[in-house]
Amino acid sequence: MEIASLRTIGFGLRQIARYLGRSPNTISRELREKKVKGAYTPKKAQLKTYLRRYHAKRNCMKIALDPWLMGLVFKKLQKGWSPERIAGFGTLQGHPVSKSAVYRFVGSRCLERFLFWKRYRKRGGRKNKKKGKPLDKRKYIEERPFLENSGHLEADFIVSAHNSVCLLVVVDRYTRYTRIKRLPNRKHGTVLHAFEELLFGLNIQTITLDNDISFNHWKELQKKLDVDIYFTHPYSAWEKGLVENTNRWIRLFVPKRVDIQTINEETLKQAKQYLNEIPRQCLGYRTAKEVQLIAEVS
Helix, strand or coil: EEEHHHHHHCCCHHHHHHCEEEHHHHHHHHHHHHEEEEEEEHHHHHHHHHHHHHHHHHHHHHCCCCCCHHHHHHHHCCCCCCCCHHHHHHHHHCCCHHHHHHHHHHCCCCCHHHHHHHHHCCCCCCCCCCCCCCCCCCHHHHCCCCCCCCEEEEEEEEECCCCCCCEEEEEEEECCCCCEEEEEECHHHHHHHEEEEECCCCCEEEEEEECCCHHHCCCHHHHCCEEEEECCCCCHHHHHHHHCCCCCCCCCCCCCCCCCCHHHHHHHHHHHHHHHHCCCHHHCECCCHHHHHHHHEE
């Protein structure tokens, strides 16, 4: 009301702002956004403000007002889905919701305990950029070809402190499809045979490894699988970040300090299902399994 009255008697924006103790930008925005058919009317401006607040509050409670969405959030949080994944999946199912709305609902219902990164927070630190001397003419990660399709893999081990039993984890960089195989040890012959079994019949083009001693016979592996093998730099396993991050998710099912030999096959199957059947933001909220099937057909 005051703004309209002051404008009527000829006050400029800065004079109104000074008189009301507000910023000139605030007054300018009020006049610009609350106009109706080019004219600023106090009653209509007030109605616009009311409607904006109403819709903002309703959006904040969007999940609470939608039983389907509320059920989805509770169910998927317990399965370890992130708010981003839940929002993307809900939108694809015809119930559009933003990740911010999911986060607000999680906070309002004290559900933070289900957020993965709250439970498994990893402290950041300086990356070790120590470079060793090139080893046996191996090709390093900067020489990898540009990623255009599936068939480009990253591989790593999850090891046990109890014995030599380990998990070989192989992830497709394009589809994010994950394969897991338990090995009795990391001897060259065992690793070679495991790769042959996991990748049989697949069109594999490259594999990225770290400088684990198990890969010292990489030339034989490269020849046997007919692929190009690339390595991270010494002391820089973080350069194959996809499989490193995948290992963190697998730790939901295979906790540290647990003997991998005691993990049953059903648990490993659940881990693979979880990783390959969860919607991923980087895949347009499709699952790795869906994208992998499309890649194999094409």
